[in-house]
Amino acid sequence: MRLLALNKPFGTICQFSPHETRASLADWVKVPGVYPAGRLDSDSEGLLLLTDDGALQARIAEPRHKLVKRYWAQVEGAIDEAALKKLASGVDLGDYVTRPCRANHVEPGSMLWTRTPPIRYRAAIPTTWIELSITEGKNRQVRRMTAAVGFPTLRLVRVGVGALDIFSLGLQPGESVELRSNAPWDGVV
Incomplete structure (x- = not known):
């Protein structure tokens, strides 16, 4: 193997x-x-x-x-605790409701590499990094989840699978x- x-x-x-x-x-x-x-x-x-x-x-x-996959998502806007709670409890995406997950703020600091090309920068609109730990993996799930609670994903990085x-x-x-x-x-x- x-x-x-x-x-x-x-x-x-x-x-x-x-x-x-x-x-x-x-x-x-x-x-x-x-x-x-x-x-x-x-x-x-x-x-x-x-x-x-x-x-x-x-x-x-x-x-x-139900293997946990962890994602860091840079979202548009200053995401609040209410939106994180909605993400954590499961989000109705129209065609299905996501399973409950873990959702919290994260600060990547220097751990995260620079993306090429970089995301679009807009001085008037802040961005926030969050970590989502999900056990599903449906098509564009994380992007759809963050958009459904009003914070579209600008950059998405899978940082973990199981213990890795x-x-x-x-x-x-x-x-x-x-x-x-x-x-x-x-x-x-």
């Missing part, structure tokens, strides 16, 4: 086949036979796990296993590392 952790750069699509206008996983991962366990939209960045083991891929990606944390792995955008089977995450994912 092989398991890789990749810091997926902004603008990269979660497929290995070439794309006309965007980078693909093949531009960053040279290990044959591995596939993403879950997805990140091209405009999202951060921790993406890849494996050659179908059972492990299912344990990571399928919501029924992108910062403890020390990965910069485009870098990957193969995880050992006896690593501390073993049995948690």
Whole structure:
């Protein structure tokens, strides 16, 4: 079994086949036979796990296993406690209601890399960073959740999957590392 952790750069699509206008996983991962366990939209960045083991891929990606995925979202506006409580209790997105999750403020400081290209800066509109820990992973879920409570996401970074944390792995955008089977995450994912 092989398991890789990749810091997926902004603008990269979660497929290995070439794309006309965007980078693909093949531009960053040279290990044959591995596939993403879950997805990140091209405009999202951060921790993406890849494996050659179908059972492990299912344990990571399928919501029924309730593996926690942590995201840092830079949202437009100064998000308040009432909006964080709405996020935490579950948000009605029209086609489904999200599961309860953890939602809190976070200060990335120097831990977070600079995005290329940077987000649009507007001096008159503040931004806030929040952390969401969810056990689902539906299409554009975090972006839809923050928009539903009035704070659209400007930048979205997956910082953790299960016990794995992108910062403890020390990965910069485009870098990957193969995880050992006896690593501390073993049995948690």
